Amino acid sequence: MATEDCGETQELRLPRSRMANERLHALIPGGAHTYAKGDDQYPENLAPVISHGRGAHVWDIDDNRYIEYGSGLRSVSLGHAHPRVIEAVRRELDRGSNFVRPSIVEVEAAERFLATVPTADMVKFAKNGSDATTAAVRLARAVTGRPRVAICGDHPFFSVDDWFIGTTPMSAGIPAATTELTVAFPYGDLAATEALLTRYQDEVACLILEPAGHSEPPPGYLAGLRELADRHGCVLIFDEMITGFRWSEAGAQGLYGVVPDLSTFGKALGNGFAVSALAGRREVMEPGGLRHSGDRVFLLSTTHGAETHSLAAAMAVQATYVEEGVTARLHALGERLAAGVRDAAAGMGVGDHIVVRGRASNLVFATLDENLQPSQEYRTLFLRRLLAGGVLAPSFVVSSALSDADIDRTVEVVAEACAVYRKALDAADPTPWLAGRPVKPVFRRLV
Template identity: 90%
Template sequence: MDTGSTEGTAEFRLPRSRLANERLHAMIPGGAHTYAKGDDQYPENLAPVISHGRGAHVWDIDGNRYVEYGSGLRSVSLGHAHPRVLEAVRRELDRGGNFVRPSIVEVEAAERFLATVPTAEMVKFAKNGSDTTTAAVRLARAATGRPRVAICADHPFFSIDDWFIGTTPMSAGVPAATTELTVAFPYGDLAATEELLARYQDEVACLILEPATHTEPPPGYLVGLRELADRHGCVLVFDEMITGFRWSEAGAQGLYGVVPDLSTFGKALGNGFAVSALAGRRDLMKLAGLRHSGDRVFLLSTTHGAETHSLAAAMAVQTIYAEEGVTARLHALGEKLAAGVREAAASMGVSDHIVVRGRASNLVFATLDENGQPSQEYRTLFLRRLLAGGVLAPSFVVSSALSDADIDHTVAVVAQACGVYRKALEAADPTPWLGGRPVKPVFRRLA
């Protein structure tokens, strides 16, 4: 039964979700299909299992309704079950979804994407971001004949594939020889990056990074990185999985005016439907094609990469963004939310401990302890209070479906959570408010 909200106390419980999580772990390694969705990311026994969603709200199988943030790991930027996206998908479902030859929808989707991201000259679609970032790395290696990949050390995730995962604490199963070919450079530091490229002179195939994250790029940084890549003959790759659409319809490259050689898009591109894209310069992309005289590159060859309904969803998303000014709305909503959360934290005297960061369209929050250090324990306390108030927020990343009332409700719940947070700080011990073990970081060596 839908209770309308989960306003409650420390006795808030999710008995059906708890049982469903046990069923998930019995059959699915990790209990979820993305580690960031794991129940270890939530307070003990308070990881909701979702029944359905509409707009900015989701309902769990216990009947509770939540205002949801970070929807689908940032993929559902228009809100769940968006009618115009569903209409486009339904039109294709009756026409068949996958054929032995390309569908005309592939042509239309490519034309639409390249019109949206005019800095790219060719595009190839896939289903997830890991595939396209790995394809970009392979293409860069093929084009340059170089073995090494330089990743931005300050950005948390690029791919599930060995070249990246081997550099994380979850490196089990990855040969050391593979990991040794991946080197790292710090974000915003051109001198350190140039030193890295000089140290591995003529060995680095590409520089890969998110062009922006919770901080704006320093003035001249992306332009300088572009110049470094050109000077050292390596490929510049922008991972626009998050920045695509949230920064501008054409991604961060469209906003900042710096053109990468290759870029990858996903997440918001399909509003929850599985579609991603590798895009870039024609002379690079054509190496994966049939109309050149060099060695062929096995780039992306996926059975489901061009499912017509997902491509239709992507075209609908791009149309909606352009016609309805979605990016501007995301920024406006984020600014309202950030201001409200900061005011609530300040009113409770915890503004130095609950800190909202990032671009307004992509807000995250930090939970700091009495010494100003990041704390999983205080994050647990905060998440627990948000859940009890009907707010599901592993981040504060907004969707355009949020209403002013949703944000007002969120801010009110945050204010209540800040009151508990202050008590824990005064006690210098959040343990009594945790309700069990603390939440855990995604990347850790041991389960």
Template identity: 90%
Template sequence: MDTEVLDLPLSRTANERLHAMIPGGAHTYAKGDDQYPENLAPVISHGSGAHVWDVDGNRYIEYGSGLRSVSLGHAHPRVIEAVRRELGRGSNFVRPSIVEVEAAERFLATVPTAEMVKFAKNGSDATSAAVRLARAATGRSRVALCSDHPFFSVDDWFIGTTPMSAGIPSTTTDLIASFPYGDLAATEEMLARYPDEIACLILEPATHTEPPQGYLAGLRELADRRGCVLIFDEMITGFRWSEAGAQGLYGVVPDLSTFGKALGNGFAVSALAGRRDLMERGGLRDSTSDRVFLLSTTHGAETHSLAAAMAVQTTYVEEGITARLHSLGERLAAGVRDAAEAMGVGDHVVVRGRASNLVFATLDENLQPSQQYRTLFLRRLLAGGVLAPSFVVSSALDDEDIDRTVDVVAQACAVYRKALDAADPTPWLAGRAVKPVFRRLA
């Protein structure tokens, strides 16, 4: 039976206040309290490095910070100093700032496979702009997205394909096709089904699985042969795979790519980058094609966010952050796997993904994904002071944090084993199970 003593009265009250004023009680569905065990959704007071404190005064080792965006840790000194310097100089003007020039130069030097870049505030705007650009360039309307990747945009063209499609006309989703990751033959079959209709192929170049040998190069060749624009969504892979993203690591250059998350270490900045001839369709120098309303956002070039992005890129390059993320992730993955194996749940608590971007799966007695067992696992982690919707590391973690996390995981796995032996995790849940983000009804 569950014997945890973690109590979050102030967080519960804060969650009630959030729901009274904010639909969903959070500004990102993945941060909703439905993603956490009942009455155990901490509301954060502040963070420093790899740790956060809730309003009840509890301290946690945090993973997946800011939905993978805070890869250097909270309040990183180099980033904060760069932001402070710009805040005193004004943040938004009636004309471009010189910071926009410097940020673009820095980005294109970091991601040399791109020829032009335009900044925005969130990933959805960048991916939707890429899709719009591809449609304009090809004169085609249908978009093909990778069905194995969970999220591309809050805009209708993607959300209409999920169970939360209320409010989106079918005429929008009728223009969406899909293809499975890693299967070139299935992708070619899809393209043949819609001859000369597909404007673009959009996918994450890698996720919790590495791309099969030759897959990305084969996709590049297929897009060229079929006249499609190839778009890499590098929101997650950018910086975590290499400073230049997955395209820099695997050596396959997309026509367009989108970056965000780690780019700003928590500050709001994203980027659309790619081939000059495509990007210029949203500019002022291509007088032969109809203009594309590419990205035009009031706050897209706020100087303090661009300063944060430049500081992040400098830190990654000068301090070898990508290598550190992989080293920390490898240590954590090995520890979690050993702990799970030692407690007899090695087949049930499964760590997956690239070392810099680890996720975990919680499987039931039949080795099927289970929200109930995920709830049990999360409860035990929280009780041990580990806030971990994933095991995505930040470079602010140290060996002591990793060792402490592994100890807590071992304790959680001991309870997990008891629940498996009982073939019923319910007594250890103390409330409803956590829920998937994409579902039709609340």
């Protein structure tokens, strides 16, 4: 199954995965149900199709085992098939999953969530992050009577819905009139944000952002945004899809002590099961309910939004995080990994070219060329060598299921990849090591 690749370590071959990818593309636009999982995100003919996973490992249909990072696009933070989560789900499956009236599980899940995120008064569950963020935007527009949405332009994704996707290079099919109502502000720059709010005085319904990203918020920044939102009469929304649980059990708002009007959670909340949450202050949330005297807001109304087994998974995840100190473990594992990768890269003379960034619980990496510019070609080279060594890592986002041995093996594979990276840099041309087209960014106008 393996052959020599440019005189380096043996190359991975995935014949069954390659055939399955062809079947996927024939039946599913994009070949996956999330663009970030597309085979264009991986080196050509090296996009494994997964058979199953357990803990921090996954197996593809070609019988290769990988140490996996970024599991489920950051959603499986406890590891695959976590026993406590699976047990909670199985208990509910035998009791029915969906009824014509609310299940008692819904109130139990709400109580558990609001105990975990005490900065919120009310919560409504859904199945995905986009529904939650779009509901937050709708609420903000309703309670302020304003049309414009201000997004943080430095953050890559908020929703599949028109108000956001219309601002990306993949804006086909979205009316310009919709996109014109979305404006952007830069992260960390309060003066620029205030200028935007002044320019669109009394037009901006909300400021929506991830409260933290690849770097820590500048001192006073989130508190400054809170003050700006209050002074200009707009709603402050924290998108905690990624920061929720990974920063603290209560999200970035719990860590930094700044309370938004609304916040959205997902990803880690269900450990792979489909559940998300919109939470916030009662006076902002209640217009989506039945106990107020104003115009009704069609907030969230989803047939499957309160499936009992997904809510049971969420409750088990929250209990596990709190009782087992999962957030601290994620940080410890990430710190060990980041230190190992940086040492390995420096030892091979590519420390300035393979750059690990982000909070320890949410690490990503950049691949830079000989001019220290971001390079998809060098990313392709790096991913190929990781895959050959049994590491599936579109990012270095850890799960708590990783062992120290997993981290140490990953660092060994990274060191091997860095040796090849150094050769490509010396040649000032990574092409001989690509064996096909480079990986591509998700957001691009043309295929």
